[in-house]
Amino acid sequence: MKIEQIYDKALAHGSYAIVSEGQVALVDPGRDPQPYLDFAEKHHGTIVAVFETHPHADFASSHLEFQQRFGATVYINPKVGVSYPFLPLQHGDEVRIGKVTFRALFTPGHSPDHNAYLLLDEAGKPHAVFTGDSLFVGDVGRPDLREGAGHVKANRKELAGMMYDTVNTVFAPLPDDVLVYPAHGAGSLCGKNMSTELYSTIGQQKEENWAFHVKEKQAFVESFLDGQPFIPKYFPYDVELNRKGADPLAESIERVPRLASAEALEKGVLIVDTRNQEAFKAGHLNGALNIQNKEGDKFETWLGALVSPTESFYLVAEDEEALAAAIVRAAKIGYEKLIKGALVNPAQAPVKSDRLDLNEFKAHPERYTIVDIRNQSEVATGKIFDSAVEIPLPELRDRSGELATDKPIVVHCAGGYRSAAGASILERKLAGATVYDLSEAVKEFK
Incomplete structure (x- = not known):
């Protein structure tokens, strides 16, 4: 058995590939299938299963692509209400992959339809738990994202109470040496106190995570709800996208119209300019919104926070290579379908920004x-x-x-x-x- 964490720094998203006896299982894969295909090739394996912890709000998953292209079985809690073929896993249900076993743990709190997956090694011993957005290193997944989205809706107070029960009745009884592999790390908007550490153990979390230390349920709920970060516009959109399943990445980005010049732009449609701020200030199209696409930044998050999933937009970049990269990053949150056209910024862009003395x-x-x-x-x-x-x-x-x-x-x-x-x-x-x-x-x- 081998486990690899595949981490997307821009989205602070951790997904996992596990191989045993040539069979590969994925947990919460991101939109781009290539890292998982590379893992399978490196280990001479075949991707046979995708375990989804819940319909994610902050990124588009590739589970449907793995099912359609490679015949992988998608496992998820039946409460999610998906519209694609799947096999339901409820609390205690098990799936054998090679010589290891995945056991579903029902862990509501972040969402009302959330599963974690406990991995039992070849000897049947609990080895690791893939906690999705239920348990993070240093925190637990926020409870306020599903009040208006998803098949099953619940208010934040109800979910906060569910999380208290999940922490104390599901995670706390696990052996201390079980590894904790969450879906997010520091920088994600799915929690508020996440550590920069990308994995941990149940024992460490019992010592260090605030959620294990608040013993009274009402105090837990109040602390949990206080100070949660803002909710980007795209979060409910991605919940629904992941319930339906996103189109294969390569095919979807190929359908984005490429424009040869700014003359084709329709008036009144938002323009998102992804160039660095100095280039933008030196000359840009009238009315453009500058969301910089730089390595290590949060382009996807701010695109989805500032642009509603109900509006289309034009995408502008410095050159063809940067434009292709920006389209892929937009697709990581399912926004490639909103791009009305993509183009390289004109050499003589008409508008210059004022410079501060x-x-x-x-x-x-x-x-x-x-x-x-x-x-x-x-x-x-x-x-x-x-x-x-x-x-x-x-x-x-x-x-x-x-x-x-x-x-x-x-x-x-x-x-x-x-x-x-x-x-x-x-x-x-x-x-x-x-x-x-x-x-x-x-x-x-x-």
């Missing part, structure tokens, strides 16, 4: 309307400018009308990435206003 701003900040687009939890740790108007970036497109335009506007975040998007939103929304991006210079004011 930093020395003037430092000397007279009162002459500017300062907009803090950090999340509420970030602002709670301390304001950078006392006079700043607070509008979190995910709300800025809808709340831009709250800003006065009698003074130049300066947008800031914590490090410079988000403020590029924020400034571009206000450029588009507040016609005639002077809008500046403080960018990385914000670090000089902390």
Whole structure:
């Protein structure tokens, strides 16, 4: 038996490939099938099973592609209500893969239809548990994502209570040496206190994870619900996408229209420009939204947070290679179907962004309307400018009308990435206003 964690840093998503006797099982695979195919080839195995813990909200899964292309069986809790062929696994049900066994553990709390999977080794001994979004290293999966999505809906208080029961009746009794392999790590919006460690043991979590230490159920629920991060627009969309199953990746991205020039763009349709902020400021298409596609950033998350799954958009990049990469990243959250057309930014893009005179701003900040687009939890740790108007970036497109335009506007975040998007939103929304991006210079004011 061999286990490999396949980790997507941009989405902070951990999936798993397990091989025994030439049979390969996957747990919560991401949209791109290639890493799992590479694993199977390396170990001379065949992918025969996909275990889904629940319909994920933050990424599109490739489970349907593995079923359709390779004949793999998809296993999932029947409460999910999927529309593709599957085999149901309820609490205690087991599946043999090679010489190892997967035992389903019903673990509601993050969602009402969640399974974890306990892996029993060749001797039948509990070896590892694939916890999905139920148990993380340092946290448990947030309970507020399924109030308006999924086949089975539940309110956050009900789910928080379910999570208390899951922690104490399902996970706590497991042997301390059982490895914990979660679906997410630090940086994911599926929890709030996740460790940078990507795996752990049940024993370590009993010692270090807050969820095992709160003994009174009502106190657990209150602590659990407090301070959860914002919910991106695309989360309910991805829940439904994963219940139905996403199209094969390569075929779907091939269907994205490629445009030769900006002349083909339809007026009024949103433009998402993925270039770096300096290139964007030097020249971009009118009304474009700047969501930078840089290595190590959160492009997928911010695309899905700022662009609704009900609106189509044009996708712009620096060159053909960057454009292809941006389409794939959009597809990781199922957004390739929303792309009305993809094109390379024109050499002579008509709009240039205003540049801030930093020395003037430092000397007279009162002459500017300062907009803090950090999340509420970030602002709670301390304001950078006392006079700043607070509008979190995910709300800025809808709340831009709250800003006065009698003074130049300066947008800031914590490090410079988000403020590029924020400034571009206000450029588009507040016609005639002077809008500046403080960018990385914000670090000089902390």
